[in-house]
Amino acid sequence: MITPSPSSVPTSSTPAPATAAAADAESLRPSLPAGTERAGGRSILRTPHVAPLLAGTLVGRLPAAMAPIAVLLAARSDHASTAVGAVLAALYALAGAIGQPLLGRVVDRSTLAAVALPAAAVSGGAFTALAVVDCAAQPLTAGVLSVVAGLATPPLEAGLRAMWSRLIDPSRHHQVFALDAAAQEVVFVAGPLLATAVCLLASPGWALVACAVAGSAGTLAVAARGPARVRSTARAVHWLGPLHSTGLLVLLAASVFFGVTLGAFTVLSLSYAERHHEGWLAGVLPAALSLGSLLGGTAWAKLKRPWPPGRALPVVGGAYAAAFAVLLLPAPPWLMITASVLPGMFLAPWLACAFVACDALAPRGTATEAAAWLIAVIGLGQAAGTAAAGQFAAYGHTATAAVPLLGAALAAAALVAGRRRLSLP
Known part of the structure; x- marks a missing residue:
């Protein structure tokens, strides 16, 4: 359990936190073992609650990566069209x-x-009901259940990222957010593989049930930890909540374009695989991007004194865009796989900086909602990127690869233009 500090009033030996968010974090952060703040990145996982919360959240977020494939395969098994x-x-x-x-x-x-x-x-119940509904005979019912399952998705990712400021010293926020961003690649690699395996070994209906089980199990694991039961004493002072922050709006705008790169890259991988008549490339290229993210996140977490997010985000965003430029070139499969690692190297650092900035820019009492908005706009950008790249796929590899490059360039431009708004206290 987290034990609040005896007093929230700074003394002469304790400097006052620079922001209201920092004050909340200081009052809820548990005491750390001596030397922890000077130790390497591994010590973060030894901080109370961190490893169980991270593991539980990863399990609980599996349905987000499993459900799209499970729903598609369930519809096809009911003899519904691919469009449905x-x-x-x-x-x-x-x-x-x-x-x-x-x-x-x-x-x-x-x-x-x-x-x-x-x-x-609620989400688990909707997944379970969807497993027994005939998507071809009852498409409206299946649609309602899909909406309910999505709407009721437990906010574990946003909740966890809001908790980091209460559990980890501010000087190490870049490390824990980088670790979190790199670890989430496990979800997007394991989720589709798990859904496909359950579909092949059992049925698409059981894959939907597996979504319900994973979501419930992960949520229970997180809810059992003390930090998940700590009530915030802060309250939002404006009806817009975190959207009242101009700096956060700049970050959200850039994050939409960042999401475009992720959605477009999936289509680029499929298009490239079809062009070379090598279906396995459709899975290997995203895996290479994820590998790069793991490497980049690990390297970023090892930095002892990183730049502040307002300065780091435009630089990392520019490097991210430059890395996508390499993918414009027609290349043999082995070179394309290698090139796909390059933008991944900046993916986890970008996310780490974005969530550190999001937490700091959010008005007091809105940290979870702010993180949820960041997650939501990245998801919307992914959907837009998938749609846009799908339209350009007919024009060849270069046209398709231009979509993630354009998304990354626009994200970097938005960060450069709004860098003063991103300056943190």
């Missing part, structure tokens, strides 16, 4: 993007456990 399956998957994703900020606002006014547990029950 795609609509169901899109409804799930869109509902999740809408539901996360709404649930995040409720978390900021109560606790993560109080919101996530009933949400997991």
